[in-house]
Amino acid sequence: MAITADAFNNLSDAGSSVITLVGFRLAGQRADKNHPFGHGRLEYLSGLLVSLLILLVGVELGKASVQKIFNPEPVVLTALTVGVLAASIGIKLWMSVFNRSLSRRVKSAAMAAVATDSLSDAVATSAVLLSLVIGHFTGFHADAWAGLLVAAFILRAGWGAVRDTLDPLLGKTPDPELVRAIEETVMRHSDISGLHDLVIHDYGPGRSIMSLHAEVPAGGDLMALHETIDALERELKERFGIETTIHMDPIVTDDGVTTALREAVEHLVREVNPQLSIHDFRMTAGRTHTNLIFDVVVPFNCPLNDRELEQSVRTRVRALEDGKYDAVIQLDRSYV
Ligand SMILES: [Zn+2]
Ligand SMILES: [Zn+2]
Structure with a gap:
């Protein structure tokens, strides 16, 4: 037998x-x-x-x-x-x-x-x-x-x-080592202050495609920044063999009010859940109140559901300065 x-x-x-x-x-x-x-x-x-x-x-x-x-x-x-x-x-x-x-x-x-x-x-x-x-x-x-x-x-x-x-x-989470190396390469450029929404698609060994958002100064020269981004796309392709598309997000860095509000929102979001983070923060002033617009990255193991999370963040933003601010939130999942 x-x-x-x-x-x-x-x-x-x-x-x-x-x-x-x-x-x-x-x-x-x-x-x-x-x-x-x-x-x-x-x-x-x-x-x-x-x-x-x-x-x-x-x-x-x-x-x-x-x-x-x-x-x-x-x-x-x-x-x-x-x-x-x-x-x-x-x-x-x-x-x-x-x-x-x-x-x-x-x-x-x-x-x-x-x-x-x-x-x-x-x-x-x-x-x-x-x-x-x-x-x-x-x-x-x-x-x-x-x-x-x-x-x-x-x-x-x-x-x-x-x-x-x-x-x-x-479709699995990419190798954390690869993600770290990519982030390092991106952050070596002095024009880029941060990155988020990194997504890597794996179509088989040696055939990957990725996209990411690079944070650039809002007051920078568009032509020059675009050149940096184009060069970075080529650099990533050469170093990792991954076809890359980069989206530019303008970040207001020279305005004290925006910076202070962004920090306040970062803080209150972490109070809702310490694993949460935000990006793409911007504000638009209206007649009666100001909209704070931002994305929240939600981990897959977050105990709150999307509705609860949004409610909780919005309530806290409203409490910031007697209802002067309203939150417009986009919930993101992390792909890395
Ligand atoms: Zn973005
Ligand atoms: Zn381009």
Whole structure:
């Protein structure tokens, strides 16, 4: 039984290798009219298929092991069996190491999934071999229990691989290291006093697109600022290989009233919830009162719902100077 499971496992490996190879080739296709963002996500899809195959093997092995526990068969051990299993372990270990280093070099989730698969196979086959040896010398049917343990191991590895390939397909939070490096690059420009609303879309390895808002002085020269922004877009493209669009937000820095009010609003927003932050603060004076217009960034785990949050902030803004100010709020989610 254990050997049959192992053989079945090897067959599914051949299948997953083919899927990975085909996926890699398809993902490498150039962008075309119908797919201007390229075909990179196909690699995540092939990785997902491989992960599902790993899960299938885990389920099958688990089922067979449980059956074997209830219907034990005598263990037969020959020199040939031992030799074949040992060779199989060696090959699997080598494949795992090879695919792991390759996946690091080309940053491929599909290849990482294959490496995980090979490693779990090596462990599975080792357990099969060990249990056969134990069964041979003691008569105890260890191979069924070993099979069950291995099935659990394979299922766990498969689930991890599913998550690794599913996350980028759904769109996941970008690597915080990358975000920090991008922010550093942007903030190196003295004309830019801040940034917000950074969004990165991942269309597959090496194919990302992002947009961000850069805060520039409201009184600055538009032509000069635009030149800075254009240069920054090119710089980001060169450094990170990410196509970038930057939106300019004018920030009033030389007006004491605006600055004081912005600080007051920052403070009261943090009172509502310490995780909240604001940006794009501006004010428009009307006849009876002044509108304070700003965006509030709301984290996904914020306990208040949008309505409560807006109410709470507006009430506090109204209380600022006897109802002199009204808040016009736009709620934002953070994409990084
Ligand atoms: Zn903005
Ligand atoms: Zn432009």
